[in-house]
Amino acid sequence: MNIPSLFMASLKDRIENFSIKSLLFPLFGIVVFILLWQVGASRVNTSLGVFPGPTIVYQQWNGLVQEHQDERLKEDKFYERQYKRIEARQAKDPSYVGKIRSYTGKPTFFDQIFTSLYTVLAGFILASVLAIPIGILIGLNGSVYSALNPIIQVFKPVSPLAWLPLVTMVVSATYVSADPMFSKSFLTSMFTVTLCCMWPTLINTAVGVAAVEKDLLNVSKVLRLNWMTHVIKIVIPSAIPLMFTGLRLSLGIAWMVLIAAEMLAQNPGLGKFVWDEFQNGSSNSLGRIMVAVLMIGFIGFLLDRVMLTIQRFVSWDKTQVLR
Amino acid sequence: MQTHLNISKVSIDFPTPKGPFRALNDVSLKINKGEFVSLIGHSGCGKSTVLNIVAGLYDATEGGVLLDGKEIQGPGPERAVVFQNHSLLPWLTSYQNVELAVKQVFNKTKSKKEMHDWIMHNLELVHMTHAADKRPDEISGGMKQRVGIARALAMEPSVLLMDEPFGALDALTRAHLQDSLMEIQKDLNNTVIMITHDVDEAVLLSDRIVMMTNGPAATVGEILHVDLERPRDRLALASDPKYVDYRAQVLTFLYEKQRKVEPIAAGKDAKASDKGEKASA
Numbered sequence: 001m002n003i004p005s006l007f008m009a010s011l012k013d014r015i016e017n018f019s020i021k022s023l024l025f026p027l028f029g030i031v032v033f034i035l036l037w038q039v040g041a042s043r044v045n046t047s048l049g050v051f052p053g054p055t056i057v058y059q060q061w062n063g064l065v066q067e068h069q070d071e072r073l074k075e076d077k078f079y080e081r082q083y084k085r086i087e088a089r090q091a092k093d094p095s096y097v098g099k100i101r102s103y104t105g106k107p108t109f110f111d112q113i114f115t116s117l118y119t120v121l122a123g124f125i126l127a128s129v130l131a132i133p134i135g136i137l138i139g140l141n142g143s144v145y146s147a148l149n150p151i152i153q154v155f156k157p158v159s160p161l162a163w164l165p166l167v168t169m170v171v172s173a174t175y176v177s178a179d180p181m182f183s184k185s186f187l188t189s190m191f192t193v194t195l196c197c198m199w200p201t202l203i204n205t206a207v208g209v210a211a212v213e214k215d216l217l218n219v220s221k222v223l224r225l226n227w228m229t230h231v232i233k234i235v236i237p238s239a240i241p242l243m244f245t246g247l248r249l250s251l252g253i254a255w256m257v258l259i260a261a262e263m264l265a266q267n268p269g270l271g272k273f274v275w276d277e278f279q280n281g282s283s284n285s286l287g288r289i290m291v292a293v294l295m296i297g298f299i300g301f302l303l304d305r306v307m308l309t310i311q312r313f314v315s316w317d318k319t320q321v322l323r
Numbered sequence: 324m325q326t327h328l329n330i331s332k333v334s335i336d337f338p339t340p341k342g343p344f345r346a347l348n349d350v351s352l353k354i355n356k357g358e359f360v361s362l363i364g365h366s367g368c369g370k371s372t373v374l375n376i377v378a379g380l381y382d383a384t385e386g387g388v389l390l391d392g393k394e395i396q397g398p399g400p401e402r403a404v405v406f407q408n409h410s411l412l413p414w415l416t417s418y419q420n421v422e423l424a425v426k427q428v429f430n431k432t433k434s435k436k437e438m439h440d441w442i443m444h445n446l447e448l449v450h451m452t453h454a455a456d457k458r459p460d461e462i463s464g465g466m467k468q469r470v471g472i473a474r475a476l477a478m479e480p481s482v483l484l485m486d487e488p489f490g491a492l493d494a495l496t497r498a499h500l501q502d503s504l505m506e507i508q509k510d511l512n513n514t515v516i517m518i519t520h521d522v523d524e525a526v527l528l529s530d531r532i533v534m535m536t537n538g539p540a541a542t543v544g545e546i547l548h549v550d551l552e553r554p555r556d557r558l559a560l561a562s563d564p565k566y567v568d569y570r571a572q573v574l575t576f577l578y579e580k581q582r583k584v585e586p587i588a589a590g591k592d593a594k595a596s597d598k599g600e601k602a603s604a
Binding site: 213215216218219221222223224225229233234237238240316317 | 378379380397398399400402403404406408410412413414423424427428458460478
């Protein structure tokens with residue numbers, strides 16, 4: 001069976017096993033939470049008005065969607081005007097070559113979500129590309145482990161906010177280009193995310209690699225597998241369950257770190273959106289921040305689900321309970 | 324007949340905090356080509372250690388092992404091992420598990436087509452072609468052990484080492500696999516060293532039974548030649564006086580001469596007779 005058909009099979013399986021009961025309890029939980037939130041929020045008064053309850057959040061959400069659509073419309077019109085102007089000039093003077101100026105409107109809530117998403121993915125992928133090979137090396141070799149362990153233990157608990165100024169300065173100093181492919185703010189956020197989220201993957205990969213069953217190692221010895229075959233056929237598959245535990249932890253951390261980094265560094269993204277709204281301090285601000293909070297949580301949840309789905313496909317141990 | 328495998332004065336020490344612990348002392352054994360030898364003894368007597376030394380997974384402290392006159396160096400596919408708990412790679416299908424071994428051993432000498440045929444041939448030997456595309460967690464314990472045997476046989480080993488291959492299986496499956504193994508042995512005439520703690524299994528399958536003394540410093544106690552006609556049939560043998568006598572000799576060695584000293588004196592007799600019953604069941 002190939003992967004897509006496997007995927008369809010598992011999807012079909014899930015739909016068939018779907019029952020009202022499995023939906024009833026989560027729904028009940030959500031309803032109770034919304035009620036408590038509505039009642040509780042109306043009792044908290046701040047200088048920017050009452051704390052946003054579900055109704056305010058819903059209104060603000062609609063407002064943000066509206067804003068986004070308006071902005072896109074404005075953008076379309078902006079380009080349309082340019083095309084018309086150029087066409088008009090060309091009608092008069094066929095040799096005229098028009099120049100299109102890009103739209104520079106302020107990024108909407110959804111633009112910020114998109115920025116955050118690709119930044120977090122870039123940082124996470126870079127972290128995985130670094131952490132998995134190092135983890136494998138550490139797990140295989142006790143000496144490398146002893147050499148790197150103190151460094152890992154010291155850097156692991158460092159908060160993203162401590163790294164940020166250093167990363168910012170290093171990026172500004174080293175990434176000098178007349179026509180930069182990436183913006184500096186993107187690189188700063190990405191590297192901060194990488195530095196903070198690589199540790200769980202690294203450590204879990206190392207533990208997984210070191211914990212390969214002794215019998216399987218003996219099989220490898222009896223077969224006289226060379227180093228590469230040994231690593232590819234025995235070590236990596238056997239470490240995959242723990243590797244994915246690490247990857248999921250890493251992605252969760254990456255997302256949390258990114259929001260904090262964007263807030264502090266004023267780099268584009270959801271973190272900046274929250275900070276801008278806070279600084280703005282209008283009567284809408286708290287509601288909009290609450291929308292962002294929920295959106296951050298929801299995206300974090302989705303990212304974890306995506307990793308879980310990938311893990312289900314890659315993992316050979318179908319009896320393992322994954323949640 | 325020339326000596327195929329010569330285990331010569333092998334001793335091994337394991338380091339412990341209290342100094343070296345001598346697990347095996349002066350074990351010598353000569354095995355001919357095509358011979359089926361069982362090692363039997365109480366648990367902890369070092370049977371597995373002997374096997375691991377022959378496999379090359381442990382290094383003997385003193386003495387050494389000669390295979391066709393050459394000293395063995397480290398593990399290798401010419402001394403294939405069937406492990407007690409199958410040790411199949413759980414992420415590979417039965418076919419792929421055997422394939423990993425075949426690719427490793429015959430990469431240079433067999434074409435792709437030949438390798439495929441060889442894999443299927445070995446799966447057929449253990450009657451597992453129907454589950455070639457199943458992964459270990461999808462087949463039963465006995466089937467896994469069959470694939471494990473197929474993998475070992477596929478390496479075309481000059482000595483096949485089996486570490487309690489049927490120990491983890493229920494009695495019916497075990498009997499079934501013993502019959503299969505005798506069939507394969509008849510066709511291929513492999514040299515086999517098998518570790519067991521099952522007296523019936525040892526007598527049924529072996530040409531010779533090597534009985535080991537209790538550790539520490541375990542060594543070869545007695546060697547019993549089993550002179551029974553092949554093919555052997557477990558039902559017919561059950562009432563064969565020769566078979567019964569061989570069984571009795573092994574049991575006498577295990578439960579009289581090498582009775583395991585239990586820490587609680589009262590439980591000793593009960594346990595010993597319990598074990599005896601199990602073995603004869």
